């Protein structure tokens with residue numbers, strides 16, 4: 001614990017100040033800050049400092065409450081996308097403003113920033129299966145990609161113990177190759193030896209349920225078949241941290257049941273699983289903890305029953 005605190009304080013001391021809109025969100029309860037307006041009058045420097053200290057204290061407090069071994073520490077994370085060539089709201093309008101826009105663009109490209117994750121902090125532990133829920137555009141996929149190390153933080157940090165693997169709808173399998181070739185290459189890519197691939201091959205085909213289609217190029221698969229094969233390959237190995245983005249959404253009930261069993265097994269083998277899904281039943285059946293993201297901030301973080309009930313009440 002002391003080591004974690006020291007590590008966090010050292011890293012924070014080296015980082016530039018984070019751009020903050022509100023204080024860090026609260027856990028196990030609806031965060032008032034998520035929707036609160038800016039306190040424009042507060043002295044900026046002081047507010048920044050106390051917000052940082054709060055976010056840090058929250059990470060450490062959660063660590064204190066849970067005696068498990070942390071696998072992922074997300075500390076006051078901000079992710080900002082830069083979109084070039086985008087039009088701001090103020091620029092939209094009549095023909096004159098369109099012409100003005102064109103003239104301006106000749107000089108320099110337009111750039112717009114999308115602040116997708118705004119000061120998210122939490123700790124995940126060995127054996128956790130964490131469901132991430134939220135409306136479209138709330139930042140779920142962005143958060144997963146940041147944990148996987150695919151998006152650099154604008155500020156804040158993500159620490160992971162072990163190699164995180166992102167299994168998304170677009171996970172990199174090659175459409176022009178057969179399912180068989182993709183299984184073999186996918187297993188090699190996960191670090192398996194040829195002998196291990198041979199041993200596990202039939203299990204992957206059985207689990208995916210694609211049958212004789214395994215001999216056909218993946219370009220001939222339905223989206224559900226592709227998703228099932230991706231999950232079957234990725235889950236053939238126990239991951240330290242497995243991030244699943246909607247991959248189960250396209251499976252039928254039977255496939256969902258099998259996937260849930262597999263995720264449970266992974267948790268028992270001391271992995272940590274993150275699962276993004278719009279289907280709340282999948283989250284409820286699979287996860288032991290749920291994080292509700294709203295406009296890039298944590299609205300609620302707690303046990304599935306409490307968080308899902310609050311979410312359903314808000315959006316049903």
Ligand SMILES: Nc1ncnc2c1ncn2[C@@H]1O[C@H](COP(=O)(O)OP(=O)(O)OP(=O)(O)O)[C@@H](O)[C@H]1O
Pocket residue numbers: 081082083114115116134135136137138139140141142143
């Ligand atoms: N590559 C990108 N470039 C610019 N903006 C992006 C990019 N990807 C996502 N965004 C923006 O970031 C915000 C969060 O998007 P994200 O895809 O993480 O949300 P989500 O909760 O996963 O949404 P959904 O449920 O629709 O999949 C949105 O405002 C989105 O428009």
